[in-house]
Amino acid sequence: MIPSILPTYNRAPMAFTHGDGAWLTAQDGARYLDFGAGIAVNALGHAHPALVAALTEQASKLWHVSNLYQVPQQQRLADLLVDHTFADTVFFTNSGTESCELAVKMARKYWSGRDTPRTQIVAFEGSFHGRSSAGIAAAGSEKMTKGFGPLLPGFTHLRWGDHDALHATLDDSVAAVLVEPVQGEGGIRPMPDHCLRGLRDLCDRHGILLILDEVQCGMGRTGKLFAHEWPGITPDIMMVAKGIGGGFPLGAVLATEDAAAAMIAGSHGSTYGGNPLACAVGTKVMEVMTAPDFLPEVNRKAARLRQGLESLVADHPDIFDHVRGTGLMLGLKCRIPAADFVQAGYAQHLLTVPAADNVVRLLPPLTLTDDDMDAGLERLDAAAASRVA
The missing domain is CATH 3.90.1150.10 (Aspartate Aminotransferase, domain 1)
Incomplete structure (x- = not known):
């Protein structure tokens, strides 16, 4: 039974x-x-006493109103994230999986109204991007995908560290490259700094968006607020979750104004995403982590x-x-x-x-x-x- x-x-x-x-x-x-x-x-x-206090204070006031209305707690957290990162704008989710879904949608939407629409997303062997349809299609491993077909199309998978294959793959069909600066589920495999810098340069050369998955390696985990700060690069789109809520379910997609420009009203949404409880905790996490x-x-x-x-x-x-x-x-x-x-x-x-x-x-x-x-x-x-x- x-x-x-x-x-x-x-x-x-x-x-x-x-x-x-x-x-x-x-x-x-x-x-x-x-x-x-x-x-x-x-x-x-x-x-953590500061998180307990932030959650308790917010819980005594307001839990949920939905995104039909202004949510001041979202605004405070979004402003903190924009102030401390590359991003111009933030969308709040409940998990890393949801962040992956939006990152894929945002990259494809970016190209949808252009003369040469692109849909292909390049990802890497050993990756983990959540367990949604987009997440398992992006990872591509048999362990993740077996029995769940047909898979969401439009993903190309390259071997970790195969520079020749990467150069050969990037053409005018590729919308974005999706990579974890440090693979977590894949076995704690950091991408070397020079490779991340080279990947950023390669994406710039071909006009391709760079999506970083910092769900596990972000939020102070590597000794910087985000791992991509070590090689001194910035992504166009970044997935965040896990540590940002300090244990409370919270995720986010951070993006530049250019990468997010096509995401207009009605193009994406979430009932719970960015609720006052989550954002009150996330704001306190950011305040603690950005202390000198x-x-x-x-x-x-x-x-x-x-x-x-x-x-x-x-x-x-x-x-x-x-x-x-x-x-x-x-x-x-x-x-x-x-x-x-x-x-x-x-x-x-x-x-x-x-x-x-x-x-x-x-x-x-x-x-x-x-x-x-x-x-x-x-x-x-x-x-x-x-x-x-």
């Missing part, structure tokens, strides 16, 4: 009642160190954690191959099945996240303390030792 919750998740046998910072408390009272942060969602940790000392502290922590992980790999060469990633978006490439190591972590009351390419993702809250970090490294070490005992 099918359970009351559709069985699409392979859930771990634990449930949590509350959290505090980088820690979660299970139903049996056991405390777990959270190095997954809800898959990079709880960027400011659990029960926040991102420098993320980078300090990232360097310290990276050093500890390098030592861990050196101490357990039979378990780990290398460390990869950037900022507090790090991965341990394993020599044993990554899923087995995640399970070993559970036994040490440590939460991590598996990814493709036999990688264990480490995505701790950006607010973790040095003591949290030391506890995490100790538990990673104990989990590795348990696999060779």
Whole structure:
């Protein structure tokens, strides 16, 4: 008999009642160190006082009115995002999947009224852009698409790092290139800075829009507010979600005025997107992350954690191959099945996240303390030792 919750998740046998910072408390009272942060969602940790206050204050006033009316909380958050990014305009969604849907629509709409309409979108092997029809068509992997055909047409998939194929593919049928600056589900694979700069130049040369998916790697995760700031480029369209809500469902599409010009009244919409609750929390997340000392502290922590992980790999060469990633978006490439190591972590009351390419993702809250970090490294070490005992 099918359970009351559709069985699409392979859930771990634990449930949590509350959290505090980088820690979660299970139903049996056991405390777990959270190095997954809800898959990079709880960027400011659990029960951050500023987020609790922002949500509570807004909840006592107004929850929802729909986008039939002005929403002042949206305006405040949109202004913050425009002030701190490349963007001229913002559309609020409830998730990264919804952000992908709009990004694809926006890119195709941009070309629809032109003399040479373009519809093709170039994406990359190993990518993850959500589980909607557009998202799985953009990713293209058999794991994502099998049984869900016919797929949304208009996507070309290139091997990660295949520069020759990229040059050969970009022609006057291509509307946009869609890429994650750091692949998350694909195994914590950063695109090198020089490649991102080259991709931006190539898109400019061919008049093609560049869409960046910063759903997982954005919002401070790499030590900049957004990962594309490291190579010093800007996209035309960017997908955001996860960390922007600090745990409250919120996403956004950011765009330049030119890229968004065709999205006129009635061309897209959302009933819940940008509701007062979500935007009140998102505004507070932005205020915390754009404070002068926040991102420098993320980078300090990232360097310290990276050093500890390098030592861990050196101490357990039979378990780990290398460390990869950037900022507090790090991965341990394993020599044993990554899923087995995640399970070993559970036994040490440590939460991590598996990814493709036999990688264990480490995505701790950006607010973790040095003591949290030391506890995490100790538990990673104990989990590795348990696999060779």
